[in-house]
Amino acid sequence: MKTKQGDAPQAGPREISRRQALALCGGALALAAGAVPFASRATGTYPSGPIRLVVPFPPGGSVDTVARTLGPQLQEQLGQPVVIENRPGASSVIGAQYVKHARPDGYTILLNASLQMANPFLLSTATYDPMKDFAPVTGIGAQPQLVLVRADGPYRTLADLLSDARKRPRELQWAIAAFGAAGHLACELLNVEAKVDMPVVPYKGGAPALVDLMGGHVSAMIEPMASAYPHEQAGRLRALAVTSDKRLQVLPSLPTVAESGFPGFDMPSWYGLWAPAGTPAAVVERLHKEMQKAIQAPAVAQKLAGISFIAQASSPNDFTRYTASELSKYKKLIAQAHIKADQ
Incomplete structure (x- = not known):
């Protein structure tokens, strides 16, 4: 742009210094480098990272x-x-x-x-x-899931547990790994079919619930084999029944819930x-x-x-x-x- 004589030239709206240009170029390169991992993850061979x-x-x-x-x-x-x-x-x-x-x-x-x-x-x-x-x-x-009680407790069969629950409404409690879990739904379904009133006590997962069951803080639990079976094997818990429609090869003497008086019960x-x-x-x-x-x-x-x-x-x-x-x-x-x- 034109200037008066003696005035210092001023940068126009489209003019930038060499230093500013280098800074902008450097920033653009940094942004492009940062975008490379996302681009490669989106378009490259999957998987390309953890x-x-x-x-x-x-x-x-x-x-x-x-x-x-x-x-x-x-x-x-x-x-x-x-x-x-x-x-x-x-x-x-x-x-x-x-x-x-x-x-x-x-x-x-x-x-x-x-x-x-x-x-x-x-x-x-x-x-x-x-x-x-x-x-x-x-x-x-x-x-399948196992119906569990403490190994040193008084219940030897599912009938024992449910009979005591009928005599003492709301005194016996189910431990559940979480609301909505298969174990929770199995407990609720058994409550309805057996006509018992055993409240559920929710935990933040199967592991802490099993610990409390072994400690005698709750009466029973229905829990999947993956986390229940090791405790049954170790003698810390007793399995009263299995929720599948057939008996298990690893526990052939354990009756199903269906065999224990609830035909058609199947809750894996x-x-x-x-x-x-x-x-x-x-x-x-x-x-x-x-x-x-x-x-x-x-x-x-x-x-x-x-x-x-x-x-x-x-x-x-x-x-x-x-x-x-x-x-x-x-x-x-x-x-x-x-x-x-x-x-």
Whole structure:
């Protein structure tokens, strides 16, 4: 721009100094460098970095046991770290919400049990839609549950426990790993069918509930084999019945709940893998294929068989249909049994 004689030239609106230009170029390069990892993760070969496998319970429960059985094998197959990240609380809602809001790129995934579908009917904190807010990846399998009491307690059969419960309404209590868990629903269903009034005491996972059961702070518990069976084997707890429709090979003398006076009773605990909604279909399919391969690995298969776990990595489409069916079933069961969690 023009200046008066003797005035110093002033930079026009489109003119910048050499120093400013270099600074801007440097900033642009830094921004571009910072964006490279995200770009490569989005467009490169999956996976190109660590995967967080979120477990919405503390260590030691059935969901955590299944995750830690599968994690090392998945890591070996994928060639990237698979980090088990425990995010317990609110009957698995905290972990589920965390994955719901994660970047949908396959690097944050959720391993949960059937309560993923039941929680929205029980808890006001479960502000997610289990079908719309997640991408179903694969079912992992299911396992039976054991009806448990202290090994040194007075109950030898399920009939003993329920008979005492009828004599002392609300004095005997069920421990539950979480509201909406398969163990919780099994307790409530047994309360209805046996016509007993045994309140439930919720815990932040199966492990602390089992500890209190062994300590005599609660009367009984229904818990999946993964976390229950080791305590039965060690003689710390006594199993009164199994919730499957058939007896277990590892405990052939243990009757089913159905055989104990409740025909048709069948309440397994099933497990699955979810990613945030919007995760690319190719990534979802890769995770399904790797899970299918992992459960067939000899070391993993042996561990799962030891807890009577029936492994089956269903396809994303099959798992979507199954979870939709389970959602409908739990809605009906919770309404019929008048199950309430929020007070």
